[in-house]
Amino acid sequence: MTRDVLVAGETLIDFLPETPGKLDEIAAFGRRAGGAPANVAVALATLDLPPLFWTRVGDDPFGDFLVRTLAEYGVPDEFVERDASAKTTLAFVTHDEDADRSFSFYRDGTADTRMQSGTVPDAVLDDAEWVHVGGVALADEPSRSANLDLTERAAEADCTVSFDPNARPELWGSDTEFETVAGWAVEETDVLKATPEELRALGADGDDPEALARSACDLGPHTVLLTLGGDGALAVATDDAPWAGVARHGGYPVDPVDTTGAGDAFTAGAIAAFVDGEPLEEALAFANAVAVTTTTAKGAMTALPDRDEVRRIRER
Structure with missing residues (x-):
């Protein structure tokens, strides 16, 4: 079946706290489906652009739920795979008083670390317009090689490749390992979505967000989408991009309850807008x-x- 978009990466269980605070102080958690690529895939489906999704979960009750x-x-x-020999990844989330979150992963040898090269046939990539990959899958083998292979083959098939480094330091042996491995993915990337901290971890530099994004374009992508939290987002695209230029958007007012997945929702929104042929400002x-x-x-x-809900938000 021909699809406009293919998303690849982890699907996991997020355990969300009932109250803000440190992990050792929280008494109760609620189970939710999560994983950055899974969030992107679901958001795209909600936006009437259901993607093919390559992921791997355990053949266990958590995998059943996901x-x-x-x-x-x-x-x-x-391409939703079940692994009979590995468990599903768990992530415990904590929030501060402003709803900003941090994660503690239980991911040693779990199913999403065991993705295999060649699972997605070349014929699928030939039919895809866009391929999106997340950085967590690059932290462990064999998923690292499998997802890097996917980005290389997608680029060869003339897909637009997007990448979210989604830096989680506890999953990497060192900052140098993250910069090196994620850098390999960035070299094959057309559209890079990241935070300022992630761009610096990838080796970009600059005194302000626009300079930082322009520096990141030198690493390989023709477009950098820079999320800035409460300050909205910035996009910088080179002349090689179909939507070249610079765009800024200050965001929309909200009293946040939980920011988990907000960056992934942003990524899905940008992909959907670009697939629809929208210009840079509209996509942002x-x-x-x-x-x-x-x-x-x-x-x-x-x-x-x-x-419809997106339209209502924009008209307020």
């Missing part, structure tokens, strides 16, 4: 509207908007 959740959101299951505004909506409830997928 597979069922993906199906409920309309994500095709052609659309992506911010998708992102802000998902912060209004606990969980990365709970409050994902459809296109």
Whole structure:
């Protein structure tokens, strides 16, 4: 089946805290589906652009829940794999008083670290317009090689390749390892979505966000989408991009409940807008509207908007 978009990477369980605070002080957590690429895939499906999604979960009760959740959101299951020999990854999330979050992963040898090269056939990439990959899958072998191979083959197939480094220091042996391995993916990337901290970790530099994004363009991508939290987002695209230029958007006002997955919602919004042929400014505004909506409830997928809701946000 021909699809506009293929997303690849982890699907996991987010355990969200009932109250803000440190991990050792929280008494109760609620289970939610998560994983940055899974969040992107579900957000795209909610925006009427259901992607093919290559992921791997355990053949266990948590995997059952995740597979069922993906199906409920309309994500095709052609490349949703089950691993009979590995568990599903767990991530415990903590929030501060401003709803900003941090993660503690249980991911030693879990299913999403065991993705295998060649799972997605070349014929699928020949039919895809866009391929999106996340950085967490690059932290461990064999998923590292499998996802790097996917980005290389996608680039050869003339897909637009997007990459979210999604830096999680505890998953990497060192900052140098992250910069090196994620840098390999960036070399094959057309559209890089990141935070300022992630761009610096990848070797970019600059005294302000625009200079930092321009520096990141020198690493390989023709477009850098820089998320700036409460200050919105910035996009810088070189003359090699179909939407060359610079765009800024200050975001939309919101009282956040949980920022988990907001960056992934932003990524999905940007991809959907670009696939629709929208210019850079429109894509940034659309992506911010998708992102802000998902912060209004606990969980990365709970409050994902459809296109009507995005339109209402933008008209307020």
